[in-house]
Amino acid sequence: MGDLISPVGSPLSSACSLSPPPSPMVYLSPPPSQDSEPSAASNDLPPARKKRRVTAPPKERRTQLLDLSATSGLSHAQQQSQIDLLTKTIRRHRKIVVIAGAGISTSAGIPDFRSTDGLFKSLQKKHNLKASGKLLFDAAVYQDENLTASFQDMVRSLSEEAAKTSPTAFHHMLARLGQEGRLTRLYTQNIDGIETSMPPLATQIPLNVKAPWPRTIQLHGSLDKVVCQKCRHLTDFDSAMFDRPDAPECPECSRNNQFRIETGQRSHGVGKMRPRIVLYNEHNPDEEAITSVMNADIRSRPDALIVVGTSLKIPGVRRLVKSLCHVIRSRRNGVTMWINNEPPVGRDFEDCWDLMVKGNCEEVARLANLKRWDDQSDSVFDECSLSEVERVKSEQDVSIVVQTQTPKKKQKTQTAAQDSQPCQPWTESQRGASGDQSDRTEEEGPTEGCTAQNQQEGTGDQECDHQFEVQGCQAPERCDRQQGTQAGKG
Incomplete structure (x- = not known):
């Protein structure tokens, strides 16, 4: 067969012109996945620079006294x-x-421990110690009978003092x-x-x-508890246990030891009770826990x-x-x-x-x-210092404008006789006298004649355009209008 011919001829082309070749179809391939290996060209590019987080400069520190x-x-x-x-x-x-x-x-x-009148000094004088009273807070107190007796007395005194x-x-x-x-x-x-x-x-x-x-x-530790040095039995502190010069026996160890003796078993001995406080040169039983908390x-x-x-x-x-x-x-x-x-x-x-x-x-x-801590009342305000008040005032440029308003005057009940009497114009002598009274304040009120009708109709000072001419009349135009009406009636 011959060449393909377009089925419909265009008026601008010959009947035998060939149809244009179809445009090639382009397939857009999807972008490479993250799992695909990078190309050789991408390996040649330098790695992207990491973004540095901009941090604020450290605060300048100084010690205030x-x-x-x-x-x-x-x-x-x-x-x-x-x-x-x-x-x-x-x-x-x-x-x-x-x-x-x-x-x-x-x-x-x-008392504290190390001051000139502290506990170490007072204990030294009270118990006639050759060294400082710090010796009574050393683990060696249980190795000497005299020190043990002094320690027992000190613990009892401190406990009674703290209880008060x-x-x-x-x-x-x-x-x-x-x-x-x-x-x-x-x-x-x-x-x-x-x-x-x-x-x-x-x-x-x-x-x-x-x-x-x-x-x-x-x-x-504290003086609230006592503990057995042998079985670690823990109980509340009782000052009566420290009335004697030697350390008291542990009640738990005593019961267990008595049971063993009665059943024909070998005795394990009885431990001594001591305050659960940490002395110098001894291990702290809560050391591991305190380290974890810290x-x-x-x-x-x-x-x-x-x-x-x-x-x-x-x-x-x-x-x-x-x-x-x-x-x-x-x-x-x-x-x-x-x-x-x-x-x-x-x-x-x-x-x-x-x-x-x-x-x-x-x-x-x-x-x-x-x-x-036991006050359950709600606070109605938070206290602040004067410097905080000044700082807030300087940061907030706020100006308060108080707009004063003329107080409304009470409306007076007018009689029929007052309603029938029109406002009389002032004479020249009255106008001259009004100049002498220019210092009258607004509280003295307007003169008779205009006041009643002006207040009844609700007119204010804004309607009076001639106050500089007639003192006391708040609506001179109304007075002139009424005067003209009366003249027409006459």
Whole structure:
């Protein structure tokens, strides 16, 4: 057959022209899958550069000093910025860690340990010790009968003294933080048990190695419990057990030993009861659990640290404070505070604090002004300092315009006689007299004649265009109109 001919001829082409060849069909292949091997050309390209996350520059840190001691001679107004930092941290931060020492209990009547009139000095004089009273807090007290007798007497006295005390204002402040859920942890070195006497600061004895953990961690134990040195039997503290010079026997060991003897078994001996406190040169039974709690709190990245009432002589506590200071100060809003009568000892703490407060922690609680933990009343307002008020006023350029309105005058009930009397025009003598009375105030009211009708019809001062001509008449045009009406009637 011959060449194909188009079935329909175009008027612009000859009848025998060949049809144009069909355009080739292009098949768009799908993009290569991620599993396919890269081509050789793509291997020659340099790898894409990783995007760097732009971080804000670190916050400039400097240590501020706040002297709340009675001998400072500085008023609160002179230290307002430091007080604002103190109160703002306590009132607003959400993850606060507190490390407390014996200084928070001195206001309750419990002496501290290392001051000139502290417990170590008083024990040395009372028991005629050759060395410091620190010797009675050493594990060697159970190796000497005389030291054991002195230790028994000291423990009984401390327990009775702690039972008579009440929580201080600072204790209540800590309990309030715990009640609000803003106290991540309270590490206390005290053995008096004042903190844990309040439900928001309750603890657990012994501590669990794994979470959950209580809010209060007693680093050195407490006088609330006694434990057997042999079978680890745990029971509540009873001061009557320490009336004798030697350590009391464990009741659990005594029962088990008596049963063994009666059944013809060999005796295992009877253990001695002692307070569940950690003495120098002995192992802490909660060491593993405390280490787990510390590591978990460091990983949680708290936003505030308050070290109060301690001299940081214990190496383990010093390490914890340094680690927390490093983590918290790496946060832009993190704040670390030192509250004590004396500054921290050692150069390793020189660059650890945002605020160093010299003074009693009771004054800190007074400035924070938090409600007691058992106060269930709702706050109707939040307190703020003067500097916060000025800052808000400077940030918000708001001007308040109060538009004063002319008070509406009471409408007087008009009699028929007053309605029938038109307003009389003023004479020239009256106009002259009105000039002498130009100092009359608006409170003196308009003159008779115009007032009644003007008020009845609801006309205001805006309708009176000629007040400068006739004093007292608030609608002179209306008076002229009525005068013309009367003239027409006449």
